[in-house]
Amino acid sequence: MPSALPIADPAPDDGLLPASVVAGAEERRLGVYLHVPFCRVRCGYCDFNTYTGDELRGAKRTDFAGQAIAEVHLADRVLASAGLPRRPASTVFFGGGTPTMLPVSDLAAMLAAVRDTVGIAAGAEVTTEANPDSVDAADLAALAGAGFTRVSFGMQSAVPHVLATLDRTHDPARIPLVVRWAREAGLQVSLDLIYGTPGESLADWRTSLEAAIAERPDHVSAYALIVEDGTALARRIRSGALPAPDDDLQAEQYDLADELLEAAGYRWYEVSNWATSADHRSRHNLAYWTGEDWWGIGPGAHSHVGGVRWWNVKHPAAYGSRIAAGLSPAAGREVLDEESRALERVLLESRLADGMPVSRLGSSGRGEVAGLIADGLIDGRAALAGRVVLTRPGRLLADAVVRRLTPA
Amino acid sequence: MPPRALQPLEPAATPPESIRNFCIIAHIDHGKSTLADRMLGITGIVSDRDARAQYLDRMDIERERGITIKSQAVRMPWAVDGATYALNMIDTPGHVDFTYEVSRSLAACEGAILLVDAAQGIEAQTLANLYLALENDLEIIPVLNKIDLPAAEPEKYAEELANLIGGDPDEVLRVSGKTGMGVEALLDRVVERIPHPVGDPDAPARAAIFDSVYDAYRGVITYVRMVDGRLAGRERIQMMSTRATHDLLEIGVSAPEPTPTGGLGVGEVGYLITGVKDVRQSKVGDTVTNARKPAAEALAGYTEPKPMVYSGLYPIDGADYPDLRDALDKLKLSDAALVYEPETSVALGFGFRCGFLGLLHLEIVTERIEREFGLDLIATAPSVVYEVQTDDGKTVTVTNPSEFPIGKVAEVREPMVKAAILTPKDYVGTVMELCQTRRGGLLGMDYLSEDRVELRYSMPLGEIVFDFFDQLKSRTQGYASLDYEPMGEQAADLVKVDILLQGDRVDAFSAIVHRDKAYSYGVLMTERLKKLIPRQQFEVPVQAAIGARIIARESIRAMRKDVLAKCYGGDITRKRKLLEKQKEGKKRMKMVGRVEVPQEAFIAALSGDTETAKR
Secondary structure, three states, X not given: OOOOOOOXXXXXOOOOOOHHHHOOHHHOOEEEEEEEOEOOOOOOOOOXXXXXXXXXXXXXXXXHHHHHHHHHHHHHHHHHHOXXXXXOEEXXXXXXXXXXXXXXXXXXXXXXXXXXXXXXXXXXXXXXXXXXXXXXXXXHHHHHHHOXXXXXXXXXXXXXXXXXXXXXXXXXXXXXXXXXXXXXXXXEEEEEEEEOOXXXXXXXXXXXXXXXXXXOOOEEEEEEOXXXXXXXXXXXXXXXXXXXXXXXXXXXXXXXXHHHHHHOOOEEXXXXXEEXXXXXXXXXXXXXXHOOEEEEEOOOOEEEXXXXXXXXXXOHHHXXXXXXXXXXXXXXXXXXXXXXXXXXXXXXXXXXXXXXXXXXXXXXXXXXXXXXXXXXXXXXXXXXXXXXXXXXXXXXXXHHXXXXXXXX | OOXXXXXXXXXXXXXXXXXXXXXXXXXXXXXHHHHHHHHHHHOOOOOOOOOOOOOOOOOHHHHHHOOOOOOOEEEEEEEEOOEEEEEEEEOOOOOHHHHHHHHHHHHOOOEEEEEEEXXXXXXXXXHHHHHHHHHOOOEEEEEEEXXXXXXXXXXXXXXXXXXXXXXXXHHOEEXXXXXXXXXXXXXXXXXXXXXXXXXXXXXXOEEEEEEEEEEOOOEEEEEEXXXXXXXXXXXXXXXXXXXXXXXXXXXXXXXXXXXXXXXXOOOOEEEEEOOOOOHHHOOOOOEEEEOOOOOXXXXXXXXXXXXXXXXXXXXXXXXXXXXXXXXXXXXHHHOOOOEEEEEEXXXXXXXXXXXXXXXXXXXXXXXXXXXXXXXXXXXXXXXXXXXXXXXOOOEEEEOOHHHOOOOXXXXXXXXXXXXXXXXXXXXXXXXXXXXXXXXXXXXXXXXXXXXXXXXXXXXXXXXXXXOHHHHHHHHOOOOOEEEEEEEEEEEEOEEEEEEEEOOEEOHHHOEEEEHHHHHHHHHHHHHHHHHHOXXXXXXXXXXXXXXXXXXXXXXXXXXXXXXXXXXXXXXXXXXXXXXXXXXXXXXXXXXXXXXXXXXXXXXHHHHOHHHHHHO
């Protein structure tokens, strides 16, 4: 079951933005996110906004690219009419769901619509997520040909029993193949991993990490499994069929990931993300953490432009009918006040290896810095140089650190 | 059947020879209220239509728990052999916490019905009250109740009662309050056996206060037994302990609704209303006299109520503190024994240190606050009153472990009680074992009947208030009963055990215990807190200490992970709201040094929920 949308103000039907979004826009880059809300099966742990064939209630996958392209046009009009400067997209990211459930031609058409409207900057990062069993060599070559520069594979684990618990259907042996094909097509490669799956031992996790590193991807994401309310996984844990994830084991697994990845030449740049070099960091994901502008296209997608956040209706059928009626698909929005923006900046930037300027903190937050150094949670040298940077134990306690750094 | 006395005697004009004053001594569930209701019906003062079960018990809590907390007195007409009598039934509290009030009620009577459940036999509390009644030279009428029950064993228990008070088992009356069987014969027996009151009608008025009840509409209603002289309406009266004077607004008898009369004469029982709003102005045991023609000497037996058990009461929601203060202020009006003063606790915030007559009194007060005032409360572990002598010769009275002197203590004295435990003989070993672990000294042991034993122990009150009754009940499958009365004080090797979180003392958990028990208390509390306190960003030692010496130690391991790994695509709003929610949660935490503890953890640790959950 997809998670619920936030509760906030209604969004206007025309999607128009307040004039306040223009302030500082010259310094902000623009990204575009396209959400493809389809999956062949729903994995038991997933609460993302995605739908399998029989959950679509009349929405057709074949209609989707056209609807998304219509929203791209809406985005272009709204950004222009808000008085924002023309900013070609510096990153485009196709996520889901499973974007590769759609024919490559659909993905190419949507990307072309972005290029033809807001534009795509020279050297832009253009990523799609893909399931290892949903693409082949020809698809990857075609994606590269359409302008994609990067592919992120949902590897999750190399251990069959872990994949089975996660309801992932791909054969681990397929990972080396898809990575090779992506390389041959000239794409950068990222592998996504999940740790802390019920029944996954530290040794299992090591196996997965070593398998991932062996493929020499440019980028690795490693996310701790979160048991989300309403998922099949949550029900199986509640019924006792599976053990609940253990925080201490997850902490050990995180430490192991950081050790092995560091040893293999990867550097963390965000709590859950590592890259071989600064060039291979996901610029699109960094845009989320650094408060850039992005427009999220598709059902349930979130957007942020100049302190205004909004999100689209969740179901593809509702999305399709709003688009067909010429209305903005936004379901709700919030205009952040200065206090919330300041809170978010601490919340997001403190998770980055580049850290956050100490100057972002209020007086109560600054008063905590020395204690956090003493507790070994933030880096003392970096703090002396004016930045809050988490240590490895601090990364594992990032939420607790943020609670201490922000006013009560 | 019509009542026998068709023309009741006129109050204030009833000769003492026609008056019988009696009470009923019974264990809580032995049917006292049902029998009293039945008497009201048979004597015709409450019609069947008005008969509400347990008429005399007014408060909801009393009704639900089947306990009489506040006594009342009711005047019933009865006729024997053509002569009419006024029977005053004085209802007594049945619990040891209220021994003083019981003794004042007994002092107002010439006789007592000893009422015992024919299926259960006598219980320890009843035995205690029976002793009190005999000390007051009351005529005892032994009665077995509930003889209609299939499980009734009247022969066996008649034998037991006859053994206790002397006499013939055949003399023991058999009644059923429920069906009315034998109740008329019992009323006849009251007239026949119980002596009439004796007093000097011409002496200055002296009336003994045996109860004082706050009524929201009428103020304090004072129940009295006239000993000498008479009181009449519109007089000015004086309380002899304080010399305070009041105008009598109303004087009357309960029949059973308050019924104004011209006055009260020698031996009569009735009520006074003066308009005072606080029961402390009309104290149980005090003597009422006429202000213009006062008596020279008060009646004997008055003492100030003295708290035996102290506990801190705290609102679970700190914002309710002013409401708790209001609730206590209001309860005080109807409860002369309740004392309290503000207190602050690191763990629990703002609350009150309250003194009670005993554990039941504590329970009743907290329950009334929760029920009548809608407040959720947490009570700290009950503590008794210790007298501590320091090396420099000072004496400190300690009602709260935090007042225990730091440094050299020469001697600690603790209150002792004489405990009487009645138990089936199969459990004698179990009970003796329990009493020994509670530092009991055996005083004596008697077989009340073939299979029922009375064990008498001297025991520190501090051991009794710590879970003793629950232990006794659970180890005897509920069969044993307990009663205790104060028995002075004695010196003991007592120490204060503190519980420390990361070196900081958590006041609510300090306890004064015997040195031999200090270790087990320390282990119990450190284990509890270890289970209940969430992990922090650093390791937290949980220690038990006597002074500077650590006697037990646990440690709460540092939390290692507190981070949401992913950021849900661009849904920053969700992340921020989660943070705001976490911060709200943090605000509700209590800080002990640097350790954040949810209030619920303290509450669970105090109430022992961890062990209960395990069972």
